Amino acid sequence: MEPQQNGNSHSQLFGVSAERPASVRSRTEPMVSTDGDDLGSGIVGVMLTFLSWVLVIITLPFSLFFCFKVVQEYERAVIFRLGRLQSGGSRGIFFVLPCIESYTKVDLRTSCFDVPPQEVLTKDSVTVSVDAVVYYRVSNAIVSIANVANAHQSTRLLAQTTLRNILGTKNLHEILSDREGISNSMQSSLDVATEAWGIKVERVEIKDVRLPVQLQRAMAAEAEAAREARAKVIAAEGEQKASRALKEASDVISESPAALQLRYLQTLNTISAEKNSTIIFPLPIDLIMAFMKGCNREVVPTGKRTAAASVEKE
Structure with missing residues (x-):
């Protein structure tokens, strides 16, 4: 336990806290334990830690160029010691022991990706091609590294399957008229599924809905027929009003x-x-x-x- 305490003390001196965020202690808990019994287990871990410190002291001041790292404000550093999760949430300047510690940068800014056009058979047996765009960000740097191999790629693939599943329960009229509802439903489903990966899906937008050419012609003919019918009704109403006006004028003139x-x-x-x-x-x-x-x-x-x-x- 003592080597672990010494190892954490040098991180605290440079602004790195060994305490894990409270948000991590939830159902999104990393699958890797960070207890002191696991970090640098046994005599091998103690020896490697000691040798690393000796190496840093001997090579001063040149070793400082390899020990001090800088992470931007919009990034977080997840640190591993001997393959074990050490700490996370570091930003600014922090200290890394060479040879036994490594770190991974995680960008917390909002990113987006395009969902490729998906061929979907709707509820009323119409084949449509729909694409979308998804806006997301990393909400928990530790979980996004420890719980999934590639959080970004996994989110992309999940977005494609979610889009197909949701559109399969809708008919063509709902897809064309209720894009906002479909986007909200897809965003909620993705957000729940990616929470365990440390991903927050902020927004989903349906970009384009492509219909088969024959269906487009049929819908255009139907719309044209509806417009012609409305035009005839309007013309008939105009003639009716004109005839009433002429009748009233003739009555006035005759009197x-x-x-x-x-x-x-x-x-x-x-x-x-x-x-x-x-x-x-x-x-x-x-x-x-x-x-x-x-x-x-x-x-x-x-x-x-x-x-x-x-x-x-x-």
Whole structure:
């Protein structure tokens, strides 16, 4: 136990805490034990640790270039001693014993990857090709190294299978109209599955949904037919409104002779504005009838006088 305590003390001097984060003590606990009994087990571990310190002291100050490491603020260093997990969560400058300690850098920034187009048979037996993009980050550096061989590659493969499984339970209409719901469902499923790998899936977006060419033509024809039907309905409604307006106008004109005369003058004004060589002026029927009646009154008396004169002569 004493060598382990000495080994941890030099890390604490340079800002590295041997205490593991509380978030690690959960169901995402690394499968590697970090107890002192396992680190540098037996006499071999003690001897190697002692020799490493002797080597560092002998080669001073040149050994400092190999012992001090720097990790950026957005990275974490997971340290192993003799193949055993030593500590994690280090950032900034820290100390590494040469020969017996190694470390792995883990980037905690949000990354993204494209899910390749997946050929999926929907619930209503339609084949579609769907691709997506996934945004994720490493939430626990120790777990992402200790519990899975390649957390990033595993997340990529899991995203492909999850996308196919979710789309297989949807019909074509739901896929085309409810992309946000599918994205949220996929994000929740991936987040739960990758929690044990120290991965946090932040967002999933459906990029494109590709349909077969024949289905695209059928849907386009259906949409065109629907548009034509709506256009006919709108035209019929317009004609109906126009006929009602004409009926109301005719009722007003029939009830008011002055309105008829105004309409007559308006028509003459419209005709005269056009560039025509011949203009026909219509006469009102009542004026023509009055003129005809006047002519009949003049013709009939003359005829009677002529007939009477002929009788007298005889």
